[in-house]
Amino acid sequence: MAEEVSSQMNSLSISETNPSSSATISLVSGDDIVFKVEPTIAKEMETVQSFIDETDGKITTIPLPNISSHDLPYVIEYCEKSIAGKITKEFEAEFVKKLNNEEVKELFLAANYLNIKKLLDFLSQVIADRIANKSVEYVRRYFGIENDFTPEEEAKLREELAWTFTGVDPDDEDEN
Amino acid sequence: MNTVKKIKSESTELPDCIISYIFSKVSLKNLVKTSALSKQWYLEWGLRKDLNFDLHNMFDYNPITDLPIAFPLFQQLQSQFAASLDNFMQKYPGDMISSIRVNFPLCVDHTYALDGLVHKGVLKGANRIELLLPYTYKTDKSDLKIRPYLFPSLSGPNSLTYLRLRNCHIATMEFSWLKNLRTLVLTHVPLKQNSLPDMCFNCIRLENFTLNQCRFLSDIKITSPTLLHLKIYCGGRFWTNNLDIIASNLLSLEYSSKFYTHIYHKVNINSPMLSKLTYTCGKIFNLSFLD
Numbered sequence: 001m002a003e004e005v006s007s008q009m010n011s012l013s014i015s016e017t018n019p020s021s022s023a024t025i026s027l028v029s030g031d032d033i034v035f036k037v038e039p040t041i042a043k044e045m046e047t048v049q050s051f052i053d054e055t056d057g058k059i060t061t062i063p064l065p066n067i068s069s070h071d072l073p074y075v076i077e078y079c080e081k082s083i084a085g086k087i088t089k090e091f092e093a094e095f096v097k098k099l100n101n102e103e104v105k106e107l108f109l110a111a112n113y114l115n116i117k118k119l120l121d122f123l124s125q126v127i128a129d130r131i132a133n134k135s136v137e138y139v140r141r142y143f144g145i146e147n148d149f150t151p152e153e154e155a156k157l158r159e160e161l162a163w164t165f166t167g168v169d170p171d172d173e174d175e176n
Numbered sequence: 177m178n179t180v181k182k183i184k185s186e187s188t189e190l191p192d193c194i195i196s197y198i199f200s201k202v203s204l205k206n207l208v209k210t211s212a213l214s215k216q217w218y219l220e221w222g223l224r225k226d227l228n229f230d231l232h233n234m235f236d237y238n239p240i241t242d243l244p245i246a247f248p249l250f251q252q253l254q255s256q257f258a259a260s261l262d263n264f265m266q267k268y269p270g271d272m273i274s275s276i277r278v279n280f281p282l283c284v285d286h287t288y289a290l291d292g293l294v295h296k297g298v299l300k301g302a303n304r305i306e307l308l309l310p311y312t313y314k315t316d317k318s319d320l321k322i323r324p325y326l327f328p329s330l331s332g333p334n335s336l337t338y339l340r341l342r343n344c345h346i347a348t349m350e351f352s353w354l355k356n357l358r359t360l361v362l363t364h365v366p367l368k369q370n371s372l373p374d375m376c377f378n379c380i381r382l383e384n385f386t387l388n389q390c391r392f393l394s395d396i397k398i399t400s401p402t403l404l405h406l407k408i409y410c411g412g413r414f415w416t417n418n419l420d421i422i423a424s425n426l427l428s429l430e431y432s433s434k435f436y437t438h439i440y441h442k443v444n445i446n447s448p449m450l451s452k453l454t455y456t457c458g459k460i461f462n463l464s465f466l467d
Contacts, residue, residue: 105190112194124194128201133236136212144189145213157212161267163260164208167236 025052026061027076033069034061037076044079046115064114071110074099078119087118096126101142104130133169196220204233208264222270227297229261230279243281245316250281258286265289265296273297275304275338281313283323290325298330304338311343311364324364329353337381341365351378363388376400392417401425410434418442425449432456 024036027048042048042062051062064072078095081087096104104126111119131139140147149157158165190198199210199220207221231243234257244250257280276297282290290307297305307327313320322343329348330336339354340361349371354360357379367375367390376382376399383404387396389411395418398406403423410433419442421429426447431454445453445465 108190108194124198125201127198131198132202132206136209139210140213143195143213145195145217148214148216149212154212157218161208161211161263163256163263164205165212 023060027072028061028063029067029069029072030065031069033072035069035072035076037079040083041076041079044082044116044118045075046117048114066113067110068106071103071107074107075110075114075116075119078122079116082118092122101127101130105142133167135168135171136165138171192216196223200224203236204229204264205236205260208267219269222268225270225272225274226277227264227273227275228277228279229257229264229293230277234260234280243313245314247315247317247320250313250315254280254282254286258282258289261286262289262292265292268296271300273300273302275306276302277304277306277308279306279308281310281322282325283309284325285323287325291328294328294330298332298334298336301335303335304340305336306338306340307342307344308340309343346371349374351375354379355381357382359384361386361388362390364390366391367393369394373397373399395420398423404428406430408432418444420444422446428452428454430454430456 023039025039025042025048027035027037027042029035039052042052048062048064052059067075074095078087081091099107104123108120108123108127111123131142134142139145147154199207200223202210204224204227207224210217210220235253244253261278273296276293278290278293294305294307307325309325310322313322324343324345326347327341327344329350330353334353335356336354337356337358339357339359340363342363342365344365346365346367349368351371351374354375355378358381360375360379360382361384363386372392372394376397379385379400380402382400382402385398385400385403385405386407386409388407388409396408397420399420399422401424403426405428406421406423406426407430408419409430419431421444424447427449429445429447429450429452431443433456
């Protein structure tokens, strides 16, 4: 499966490559899958770009141990659209439709590691929208927050701000 | 696939600063809910300094969804909104507020909540206050006139530089509390005899002034040496008041009226710096520029 994605990415980058242009950049995911991308795409990823700059462009294979081959194609797709100036509301809606909440979080961590500001901003809003109307328990689990209130403290707090705890959606499909 | 799993388990939690950033983007209702997460997050919602109370923020309604048109349902929603707003302000843990905005059909019946909001907002240093209370509300039976809230006089110092009121009455004839204002926008705010000159006299830093469909009980006299931009929309109201503008630094003036005939009032403008004048009206009978 992972190799399939990789070969897809290769064909994608070849089809969009100007044949005479300089070498592509190879991004190596944590599970050792190579993704070839245009240098312009690497520019969107500040972490990758600074790595290239530091080595004067001599090194074009960049290991990204924190990013899996599942997340990297999404990141690349977003960067490609961003360069093409084709980030629209429709694209963004379509883009996240495929991702469940856990995947959004992983992608967020990938974008954070690669330091892609636009993607980070977009995903923060996606997460904000997705935790809206969720139960406190769900949000705790989602962010890995440990409840350190005593049951009495929590009950008192919920009573004091009762209106915010109403109308909560049932916890959804992302439960593992 | 094993490697992927391993990567995941190493770093699947978002750092606190990012969680905090995400919380800065949720609606007020969801924000307050974060106080129940853990002790660390208990006071986090006090970091929100721009408080925007509207349907989406307070009830998580989709912004496109309309308010209910059945009157009892509407009334219930109104009371619920006011009670939640009041509860929010009473429990709000932040030290500082930058701006408060209400965009919801509250009326004089909800004075307790609105007074609390205004006083606490001002006490915590708010620069901007916007109370956008609609003038009418469409129900299934008829258009309901919303009985206006009485905006209180603020005693003590305040940092208000921006005030926008819609369908409010102003409780006082004494306007020294407006002395820091740069922008004042009044829509459907009736102004009593002499209150406009007094207001202008006290707003010693006023630069932008908009009067939108306000009712005047006397001639309109606007005298302000600091004023840069003035907009007056008469809307559907029929005016017979004369309009006198003495503003030595005024750069732009927009004036419009829905009535295209029978404008009886005189308009005198004494503003040597004026470079942009928009006058939308049927006939101009008595427009004069004094220099």
